[in-house]
Amino acid sequence: MKILVCISNVPDTTSKINFTDGNTKFDTNGVQFVINPNDEFGLTRAMWFKEKQGATVHVASVGGSSAEPTIRKALAIGADEAIRVDAEPTDGYFVAQQLAAVVKNGGYDLIIAGRESIDYNGGMVPGMLATLLDMNFVNTCINIEVDGNNVKAMREIDGGKEKIETTLPLVIGGQKGLVEESDLRIPNMRGIMMARKKALNVVAPIDAIAATTDIKFEQPAPKGAVKLVDADNVGELVNLLHNEAKVI
Amino acid sequence: MSVLVYTESENGKFKKNAFEAASYAYEVAQQLGTTATAISINANENESLGNYGITKVLNVSNDKLSTFNAKAYANIIAEAAKNEGAKVIVVSSSSDTKFLAPLLATKLEAGMVSNVVAAPESTSPFIVKRTVFSNKGFAHTQINTEIKLIAVSNNAFGLVENTTSTTVEDFSPTVSDADFSTKSTEIDKVVGKATIADADIVVSGGRGLKGPENWGMIEELADVLGAATACSKPVSDMGWRPHSEHVGQTGKPVASNLYIAIGISGAIQHLAGVSASKTKVVINTDPEAPFFKAADYGIVGDAFEVVPKLIEKLKEFKAQNA
Numbered sequence: 162m163k164i165l166v167c168i169s170n171v172p173d174t175t176s177k178i179n180f181t182d183g184n185t186k187f188d189t190n191g192v193q194f195v196i197n198p199n200d201e202f203g204l205t206r207a208m209w210f211k212e213k214q215g216a217t218v219h220v221a222s223v224g225g226s227s228a229e230p231t232i233r234k235a236l237a238i239g240a241d242e243a244i245r246v247d248a249e250p251t252d253g254y255f256v257a258q259q260l261a262a263v264v265k266n267g268g269y270d271l272i273i274a275g276r277e278s279i280d281y282n283g284g285m286v287p288g289m290l291a292t293l294l295d296m297n298f299v300n301t302c303i304n305i306e307v308d309g310n311n312v313k314a315m316r317e318i319d320g321g322k323e324k325i326e327t328t329l330p331l332v333i334g335g336q337k338g339l340v341e342e343s344d345l346r347i348p349n350m351r352g353i354m355m356a357r358k359k360a361l362n363v364v365a366p367i368d369a370i371a372a373t374t375d376i377k378f379e380q381p382a383p384k385g386a387v388k389l390v391d392a393d394n395v396g397e398l399v400n401l402l403h404n405e406a407k408v409i
Numbered sequence: 410m411s412v413l414v415y416t417e418s419e420n421g422k423f424k425k426n427a428f429e430a431a432s433y434a435y436e437v438a439q440q441l442g443t444t445a446t447a448i449s450i451n452a453n454e455n456e457s458l459g460n461y462g463i464t465k466v467l468n469v470s471n472d473k474l475s476t477f478n479a480k481a482y483a484n485i486i487a488e489a490a491k492n493e494g495a496k497v498i499v500v501s502s503s504s505d506t507k508f509l510a511p512l513l514a515t516k517l518e519a520g521m522v523s524n525v526v527a528a529p530e531s532t533s534p535f536i537v538k539r540t541v542f543s544n545k546g547f548a549h550t551q552i553n554t555e556i557k558l559i560a561v562s563n564n565a566f567g568l569v570e571n572t573t574s575t576t577v578e579d580f581s582p583t584v585s586d587a588d589f590s591t592k593s594t595e596i597d598k599v600v601g602k603a604t605i606a607d608a609d610i611v612v613s614g615g616r617g618l619k620g621p622e623n624w625g626m627i628e629e630l631a632d633v634l635g636a637a638t639a640c641s642k643p644v645s646d647m648g649w650r651p652h653s654e655h656v657g658q659t660g661k662p663v664a665s666n667l668y669i670a671i672g673i674s675g676a677i678q679h680l681a682g683v684s685a686s687k688t689k690v691v692i693n694t695d696p697e698a699p700f701f702k703a704a705d706y707g708i709v710g711d712a713f714e715v716v717p718k719l720i721e722k723l724k725e726f727k728a729q730n731a
Contacts, residue, residue, distance in 0.1 A: 177677075180546065253511070254514070254515075254521070257515070279543050281548075282523060282543060283522075283523045283524075284507055285514065285523065288510070292512045292515035300504075317652070318505070318598065319607065321596065322598075323593050323596045323597070324593070328590065337655070342642075342646045372518075372521065372554045373521070373522055373550050373551065374553060375550050375551075376536060376549045378547065380546055381547070387705065387706065389708070389709065390707070391708075392708050392711075395708070395715060395718040396722045396725075398708060401706055402667065402706070406687075408609075409610070409723075
């Protein structure tokens with residue numbers, strides 16, 4: 162089985178978000194970048210397929226050279242090879258078209274992407290990729306088992322979960338549940354050394370359009386001060402929620 | 410040309426987000442000087458969409474579609490969009506519509522924008538406001554394609570009533586067996602309880618509750634309020650509560666009217682995930698907990714003392730207002 166894990170290079174979850182250039186760009190100053198958490202759960206599940214079922218695992222990312230430390234981290238975790246499409250990931254449709262070209266060239270059976278990136282939250286790349294490639298697709302995937310060409314998967318739905326049966330080739334939009342937080346791997350020295358020798362192929366982007374363009378950004382309005390209620394006067398909270406906030 | 414909205418239903422009943430999406434579609438139609446048409450699948454009471462400005466409903470009745478199937482549903486909505494010559498398609502943000510929307514966008518070669526929180530600020534060029542960076546910011550996003558797909562956030566644009574008369578037409582799209590190459594075999598779902606995705610009120614517990622055995626009072630508080638229960642990331646990581654309850658940046662987003670955080674300190678990732686909620690309440694022993702900076706109302710106190718009192722007061726309140 163040949164697996165492609167699509168990874169996005171995103172600000173660490175603890176990042177404060179600021180904008181620059183007249184609020185037209187995300188300010189990367191002082192921001193630490195990481196593998197998108199939803200992608201990392203998928204990458205870790207891919208390592209399981211590599212170790213238990215002999216799968217080959219490649220990672221692909223669309224981004225400039227600044228994304229390479231994040232891609233190297235995926236190699237240090239255990240991916241065999243990496244592909245970087247040398248283009249700014251302008252919007253979901255653009256990224257999906259680039260990744261579709263990577264999949265067509267590489268002949269992958271299973272494509273694992275995160276259900277959404279934690280930067281732009283579009284949640285569209287996995288589904289668009291599956292449609293462009295005419296492959297089966299399972300979104301918000303929290304478990305996947307592969308036996309030959311047959312796939313049993315679990316999907317998180319509002320208020321529960323759903324068992325799904327399908328076949329390869331398949332795209333999944335992954336998230337926590339594919340593996341647990343405690344299963345995530347911190348690259349060790351050997352992994353980091355080996356990652357330096359692994360292939361990181363830089364490919365030119367294909368001609369594709371960005372269907373959307375972010376014109377301007379803004380920060381949320383500052384929050385007013387909290388109204389404190391005394392712990393001995395809980396009835397006052399009920400009163401405020403009813404008469405002031407009007408939510409009960 | 411009209412605006413097309415997919416109005417989602419469950420067991421024949423429209424979800425609240427269907428009416429929100431319909432309200433949004435009507436607003437877009439007004440801006441474009443056209444009408445709003447809905448497409449519904451196996452729904453009853455299609456006329457009720459007329460309360461939200463929908464003048465025509467395309468109703469699909471097909472037993473093959475009794476269980477959600479993203480590919481089949483996306484194909485049907487795409488066919489309806491083509492028939493109607495729709496240039497703008499509106500969907501909600503449930504787990505099912507998030508599943509089908511990117512398929513639909515690709516089929517229609519439509520530029521798609523997710524997490525939209527307000528009516529278009531301009532229709533030429535077409536610009537909408539959406540949340541980005543897990544609610545830590547907003548973007549004003551222009552859609553460059555002729556056909557546009559807008560996924561509206563839950564509980565953001567809201568319900569806007571506009572009564573109009575509605576005609577319901579049967580719509581019988583082609584449903585191909587190939588769409589079912591991904592098939593649902595079992596659904597395990599809480600019934601009769603509010604879910605985090607569509608609850609008006611969410612009650613959430615954190616590490617301050619000390620252990621899973623103490624969740625009884627969280628559930629009781631949720632019951633009194635008709636709320637969904639949720640939890641912080643550490644609680645789900647430790648296995649005290651199921652993943653499906655984890656809210657925050659890497660968990661589920663919350664956009665309820667009221668979010669009550671109990672024993673949750675308020676890490677930046679948690680606050681991002683719940684910040685779309687309209688009113689936030691925190692109950693925590695530590696007055697320095699970051700959640701107090703993000704909350705509207707707070708009680709500095711021990712959850713084990715405050716929550717039972719709150720339950721009691723809410724019961725009294727409900728008895729008086731019943």
